[in-house]
Amino acid sequence: MNKQPKSLEEIRAQVEACHACPLADGRTQTVFGAGNPQARVLIIGEAPGKNEDAQGVPFVGAAGKKLNALLDIAGLDRDDVFIANVLKCRPPSNRDPRPEEIELCSPFLRDQTRAIDPEFIVTLGNFATRFILKTEVGITLLHGQVQQAGKFKVFPIYHPAAAIYDRKKQAALEEDFATLGCLIREADAAAGATTAADAAAAADAAADAAAARS
Numbered sequence: 369m370n371k372q373p374k375s376l377e378e379i380r381a382q383v384e385a386c387h388a389c390p391l392a393d394g395r396t397q398t399v400f401g402a403g404n405p406q407a408r409v410l411i412i413g414e415a416p417g418k419n420e421d422a423q424g425v426p427f428v429g430a431a432g433k434k435l436n437a438l439l440d441i442a443g444l445d446r447d448d449v450f451i452a453n454v455l456k457c458r459p460p461s462n463r464d465p466r467p468e469e470i471e472l473c474s475p476f477l478r479d480q481t482r483a484i485d486p487e488f489i490v491t492l493g494n495f496a497t498r499f500i501l502k503t504e505v506g507i508t509l510l511h512g513q514v515q516q517a518g519k520f521k522v523f524p525i526y527h528p529a530a531a532i533y534d535r536k537k538q539a540a541l542e543e544d545f546a547t548l549g550c551l552i553r554e555a556d557a558a559a560g561a562t563t564a565a566d567a568a569a570a571a572d573a574a575a576d577a578a579a580a581r582s
């Protein structure tokens with residue numbers, strides 16, 4: 369029997385109360401995630417940085433501005449998507465997440481994914497991509513290609529922060545977000561075509577039924 373997904377508010381309360389790993393000791397606050405609870409696109413980053421830890425919101429400051437500009441290329445804004453991180457607390461000095469921290473924190477991300485039930489999952493950078501796709505293949509090879517993970521279309525992209533010092537990554541990021549916009553429009557067009565075909569089939573069936581009655 370499928371369990372009912374937890375609500376985002378229930379998950380948020382659990383995150384705020386969590387002391388499962390030592391990152392709880394150094395945090396100013398947890399960073400649960402933000403955005404549209406019914407988003408078609410769930411964006412997953414790595415972990416909160418200094419600004420996120422201070423404000424309790426993912427992707428603020430320079431990386432946030434960059435992400436907003438990239439979303440714009442895809443025809444999206446923050447209200448269209450939900451943004452969360454693999455870790456909900458800031459690692460000291462922004463060091464990489466450790467495997468045991470990811471393992472302890474990942475149930476929250478799984479619950480968030482079930483609650484939001486997105487169509488697309490965009491993974492930003494190596495940690496999110498490896499966690500979601502259960503792969504050791506790096507982002508350099510995977511970015512810009514849609515992968516299927518269960519019912520979700522997963523679209524790995526470089527982390528926006530990686531482009532701050534590397535112009536080549538900036539070009540790849542812009543290209544990948546443009547592709548994301550195309551993928552969403554294609555999915556819309558396919559859904560529209562299905563709806564039109566369903567309507568035509570229903571009209572045919574109604575006409576057949578009317579003909580049979582006369």
Ligand code: SF4
Nearest residue numbers: 386389392456457473
């Ligand atoms: S990082 Fe995750 S597991 Fe560790 S204390 Fe924060 S919420 Fe809990």
